[in-house]
Amino acid sequence: MTLILDILVGENVLNPMTKYVNGGTNSINRKSKTLVFHILVLVAHFLPVNLLSSSDKLSRAVNYLSRYGYIPPVFTDSTASNQLTKEIVSQGLWDLQDFFGLNRTGILDDATLRLMATPRCGLPDKVYRRSNRRKRYTLMGSKWTHSNITYFIRNYSENIGQHMDKKRVKSDIRMALDVWSKHSPLTFTGIKSESADIIILWGKRRHGDKQPFDGPGGTLAHAYTPGPGIGGDTHFDDDETWTAGVDHGTNLLQAATHELGHALGLGHSRLTKAVMAPTYKGYEADLALDEDDIRGITYLYKFMTINTKAHGSKHPTRNTMNELCHLDEKIDTMFTDAYLNTYVFVDSKFWEITEEGISSGYPKSISSRWPRAPSNIDAALNYNKHTYFFKASSRLSFNGSKYWRYNKHTLIADYPKSISKGFAGVPDNIDAAFMWKGKIHFFKGKNYYKYTTDLARANKVVGKPISKWRGVPNDITAAFQDKKNKYFILKKGKYYKLRSETKEVDTRAKPPYPRPFKDWWLNCGKPPIGLNVFL
Missing domain, CATH: 2.110.10.10 (Hemopexin-like domain)
Structure with missing residues (x-):
């Protein structure tokens, strides 16, 4: 495997401009290279960054870029994996750096590696497009067509009681929904039925959808765009330590507010101060939406027909135009x-x-x-x-x-x-x-x-x-x-x-x-x- 690894990543593994996937200049056939490449990415994904070799860092970076929409999906699309080139990876790194406001080099530098090691939401920041194919899936772009949204908490963390009880979980979920309700015509009603618009659950690794969690750290949670079936459902990784009101563990209120923003139709924000920024910023005592978050939810639901909200106030119409x-x-x-x-x-x-x-x-x-x-x-x-x-x-x-x-x-x-x-x-x-x-x-x-x-x-x-x-x-x-x-x-x-x-x-x-x-x-x-x- 060492020999194959050298062929795959080349000499300068920290610079994706080095040709680590060469379309036929060596004796290893393309299928073998793709299989070994997948194995390397899987192994590298579960190791701490400071223990990774240079080639493992590159493999982990490719996995990150693929998972969050910056390059083709290497695990689910064998054609994309076969066509993965230095230019595609470099462009993916450049786009990632641009999205997060890093120095745009197209090179896997230390700042980019640190970003990739930061706990974050599991949804892509963008959806990779190729001009000769239709998109494979859509994670954002829809919204609810009715104003009273129902939700159901199907289960709770296995660690419930150690850091927060069920009452606090229910309270934090409700508070997260109210944050969005305050700036939209939407109201939320908790029910005990699988027919709810939004089903909230805790799970580990493979937990019933096509987006498995990755253990402690890394991906904290994910949610689905509004719609039937799994649409709107919000999942939390039960390998995380979920907490409330303390500066250790992962704060449920903050993560839930972010994920439920996705469940209402919002994508990721480029603004680091926004609730909808992709990465987890740590505990904040006074959680509040950024102006960018407010504009987002207002824009999505500004034309929804509704006379009153739950508390009876009129929902405002469009602002007077300049x-x-x-x-x-x-x-x-x-x-x-x-x-x-x-x-x-x-x-x-x-x-x-x-x-x-x-x-x-x-x-x-x-x-x-x-x-x-x-x-x-x-x-x-x-x-x-x-x-x-x-x-x-x-x-x-x-x-x-x-x-x-x-x-x-x-x-x-x-x-x-x-x-x-x-x-x-x-x-x-x-x-x-x-x-x-x-x-x-x-x-x-x-x-x-x-x-x-x-x-x-x-x-x-x-x-x-x-x-x-x-x-x-x-x-x-x-x-x-x-x-x-x-x-x-x-x-x-x-x-x-x-x-x-x-x-x-x-x-x-x-x-x-x-x-x-x-x-x-x-x-x-x-x-x-x-x-x-x-x-």
Whole structure:
């Protein structure tokens, strides 16, 4: 087995760019390699990280990436296992690091290993997609169609009485449900029947579904999306030490609040402070939903028809919309400035956008922030900590397009200037502009232009087809980079997210792009930024 292991993992096992699955350059056939690979992953899964060899760490990492949706399911899909490559694993690590806010290297480093050793929820953070096959299963995306949800506690932990009694278990489950009820039209009723919407149970290892637990640590619990049969059911690993009100063991109230969020239809949040974050944070005396959790449950059930809640109060309807919610298809441009503030421009007005949606106090006039700036701006850009606005001249003018340059909010002397003087080779009447990997890219119609500061080459700038940016449409409204260095394209009220390493739209995201800009960015009845409501 040692010889086979060396062939599988290669020399540098901590770097997944090393080819540890080689499609036919050795004498071991593919089926043998897949079988041994599965054995290695199984063995590595149950060992503490500090006792694992480098190859075992890689095997354990592959198991983690597969289990939580970052690479193909290696245990259940033999075709996926056979096609597992260094690129797939590296991309999976990059996606994992991106999701948890780690340094994005695509390499199995110490920080990533520590994350993988952290106790967590058993549900995937995402569902791996391959373009040539339909998804195998859906864990999130549905919701309850009735407002009074029933639940049944089928059994209790075998260790009941040592750390908490049945009365406290019932109380904590009820409290977890009430946390969600407070911010939704849902009410919850406990019954003693298998016909309940949500069945709650404790089990070990293989406990009756297709998602076995893994013993102490690791996966703490899992839940299923709303629906018939097993839908909504919530399972807790009975190999864990479940506690209440103490800083040791696993706090039931915290875990139950998280898992029941899944049972109501919520996915995992990227925000570490959110209840719906995938990993267990330890005991918190004052458990409360994060704003992201609240937006998630509100978004899922905002259109549910209901007159009163259990306590008789009216359930609120949608919040009053900002006027920008009705102007999403008329946006002129948007950009993020040197101070990581994101702005949207329409006619002579602008709005600031944050992760919460539209900031209060907006709109404001463009000239109130940037004196002498034009209305109906074509493109906006942050370049070398200066703000640039681009505007085409009127049809009656032959002066060409102009651009304005600001240091903070002060117009620099001698501006505006002709675009042909400041950006030689770039055409008039551009649609959008942004920085991509340190270079300014302008967009116009069906073409894009990569600007160079090399004066000898400036007049040789030629347009290239936008089709080279796979999935990006022609005639875009805006191109911009957010404060987290993610890239987006906007066109007529729809937006696309670009993969940061390649010139293409992210095709693995669910729901797919383009998405409605007003729903996801402006808080016009939008889903939360951090929460994957639909995986």
